Amino acid sequence: MGKKVLISGGAGFIGSHMVDRLLRRNDLETLVVVDNFWTGLATNLAHIRDPRLNLVTSNIEDFATGDKFDEIIHLASPASPPWYMREPIRTIRANLVGALNLVEMLVPGGRMSFASTSEVYGDPLVTPQPESYRGFVDCTGPRSSYDESKRCTEALLFECQRTRGIEIRVVRLFNVYGPRTRPDDGRAVSNFLSQALTHGELTLYGEGDQTRSWGYVDDIVDALERFFWLDSGITYGGPLNVGNDREISVAEVANYIVSLVPGARIKMCPPIPQDPTNRRPDLTICRQVLPGWQANITYEEGVKRTLDWFRDQIQHGAETDAPSPVRLED
Amino acid sequence: MGKKVLISGGAGFIGSHMVDRLLRRNDLETLVVVDNFWTGLATNLAHIRDPRLNLVTSNIEDFATGDKFDEIIHLASPASPPWYMREPIRTIRANLVGALNLVEMLVPGGRMSFASTSEVYGDPLVTPQPESYRGFVDCTGPRSSYDESKRCTEALLFECQRTRGIEIRVVRLFNVYGPRTRPDDGRAVSNFLSQALTHGELTLYGEGDQTRSWGYVDDIVDALERFFWLDSGITYGGPLNVGNDREISVAEVANYIVSLVPGARIKMCPPIPQDPTNRRPDLTICRQVLPGWQANITYEEGVKRTLDWFRDQIQHGAETDAPSPVRLED
Structure with missing residues (x-):
């Protein structure tokens, strides 16, 4: 008997890459993808022709089924500030009420994986x-x-791990970017690329000296695949930092993109309230749990690949108007 | 037209005191009390004969009604570690899914009040x-x-305040104690009193040098009443620390109770995992928002009053077996 797996947010940026990896599995019987297409895009899954895939359009907090699953991967959530700031209640529902719903759908002995975030550290x-x-x-x-x-x-x-004995895998992801990010995602790399390729004006909020650890999606998905199902014998449920530990300022990325796209230029804008000043994963545990894994793709290489992908998207008519960040009195 | 008010957890320790205060209001038309009697007790409301009171037995996250309310006070939650550690999923549901449910039941311009906790500071x-x-x-x-x-x-x-413009009142309560605490509540004061009055052995976890700011319920409810509805012109929605800022060690309270109850003695027990080492409210904002309010009742006086109440309860046959704290590998 093969595995019954459910992934929420499977039409999203990271989710759709995970779907590709899941469908490589020989032990997979069915893959239920639940997505409400709030931030996910049908085009992210349009290339798939696999009869094991069952795509359900639903909010994950409202999703109901009589089935139980051997593995559940909960990725349903917006991840970009302008998106979650516009609909905070919906964001809480997707993450938490979604998870409350999903933990009831596990078979006994099932495994629940969850994409948490470096944002749990706030402004560290x-x-x-x-x-x-x-x-x-x-x-x-x-x-x-x-x-x-x-x-x-x-x-x-x-x-749930403590009181019900369910197996869990919780990762904290650090600023993932790459192909299949929405052009209107609104976070720095995708924002800069969309802007560079359209009107040319890259909006830099604040001084740009806030740092991030940019993780190219292929590297990150390599780690998730190993942690969530591939590596046997993992007993550590998390939390596990997953990211690139090279720390780069937002301004450096903007300048690099300006250097790649003729005519692109930087526009300084007021800072975003409570924008974290720095962010960098300590990967000590990650190296123990996933020996040999590391983020191999430099931001220079990753940005180039993403630029190519965005260029291709724009030529094929995708939406590229990045939304303004939500302005707040702080 | 009078006010329609809903209170969740209204049969609980603090909730039932709040119900008494709410029923003093002349502008109150109906008071819906929703309680699932998980930690609430019917006896806490047994003295009330007021036709405006409508008691509904329900989990707050499952409660449904066609009515809308001018004011909602959300108190539904266990507050004692052994209770919420035994049923953590239910605890999350009561607080958060309860609140998600309740915010949809406000009339436009309505006010939602919430009892948060000094535990948001963790081990400060x-x-x-x-x-x-x-x-x-x-x-x-x-x-x-x-x-x-x-x-x-x-x-x-x-x-919700930011995106929907609802009026909110959020308080952070610091270690409230007093009459109508469950004898099997499990927190320090009630635990010591139950133990002193039954087998006489007060269980002190760790060295007892962890401090708390013990707030007698009458003092605390005075502040809540003012903040939630009585004082007009409040524009500050919170968060508002409410408590007694006299910081007392757990051992001091235990010794004081031993001095009051002949035959009572202290039994040293291993520390509880992640028991906060200290806790004391900064009341600067509270003094501005609620001028003149302060916690007047000393812990010596409050403990005596609570002792009298517990003794009375025990004579009338209430349950007094305090549960052991949940033991955890840390």
Whole structure:
């Protein structure tokens, strides 16, 4: 008997890459993809011709089925500030009510995997951030719907592990970028690329000296695949930092993209409230749990690949108007 | 037209005191109390003869009605570690899914009040704790179902204030105790009193040097009543620390109770995992928002009153077996 697997958010940026990896599995019997196409795109799955795939259009918090699953991978959530700030209640529902719904759909002994985020560290006072760092999140602030619903979903899963004995895999992802990001995603790399390829004006919020650890999606999905199902014998359920630990400023990325696209230029804009000043994963545990894994693709290479992909998208008429960041009185 | 008010957890310890206060209001038309009697007790409301009261037995996350309410006060949640550690998923549901349900039941311009907790500060590295302190909570730890669902519910309400313009009142309560605590509540004061009055052996976990700021329920409810509805002209929605800022060690309370009850004695027990080492509210904002309010009742006086109440309960046959704290590998 093959495995019955469910993935929420499977039409999204990371989700659709995970679907590709899941469909490589010989032990997979059915793959139910649940997506409400809030931030996911049907085009991300349009290339798939696999009878094991069953795509369901639904909010994950409302999804109902009589089936149970051997493995559930919960990725349903917007990940970009302008998206979750516009619909914070929906963001909390997707993450947490989604997870509450999904944990009831596991077979006994099933495994639930969850994509948490480096945003659980907030604006960190410690660098690099180890998993033991408890974070610096304003639970009443403008980013709280995302940060706190990820934190609370982690709490839920670790408590399910403790009280119900379910197997869990919780990763904290650090600024993933690459092909299949929405052109109107609104985060730095995709924003800069969309802007560079259209009107040419890259909006840099604040001084641009805030740093991130940019993880190219292929590298990140390599790690997720190993942690979620491929590597046998893993007993560590998380939380596991997954990312590239090379820390680069937002301004450096913008300047690099300007150097690649003739006519592109930078426009300085006021800072975004509570934009984290720095972010870099401590990968000590990751190296133990996933020996040999590391993020191999430099940001220079990853940005070039993503640029090519965006260029191709724009030539084929995708939406490219990146939304403005939500303006907030802080 | 009078006000339609809903209170969740209204049969609970603090909730039932709030119901008494609400029924003093002349502008109150109906008061819907929703309680599932998980930690609430019917006896807490047994003295009430008021036709405006409508008691509904339901989980707050499952409660459905066609009515809308002018004011909603969300108190449904266990507050004692042994209770929420035994049923963490239910705890998250009560707080967060309850709040998600309730925010849809407000009339336009309605007000939603929420009892959050000093536990959002976790094991604080700053003392006293101002509301701006972002806390030190392990979102994967054994207390996380409570701490993180309170944090995420705060996030939800502040985001509802921002995106929907609803009026909110969020308080962070510090270690409230007093009459109508369950004898089997399991927190320090009630635990010590139950133990002193039955087998006489007070279980002190760890060295007892962890401090708390014990707030007698009458003082606390005075503040809540003012903040939630009585004082007009409040524009600050919170978060608002409410508590007694006299910081007392757990051992001191235990010794005091031993001095009051002949034959009572202390039994040293191993520490409880992630028991916060200290806790004390910074009341600067509270003094501005609720001028003249302060916690007047000393812990010596409050403990005596609570002792009398517990003694009376025990004579009338209430349950007194305090549960053991949940033991955890940390």
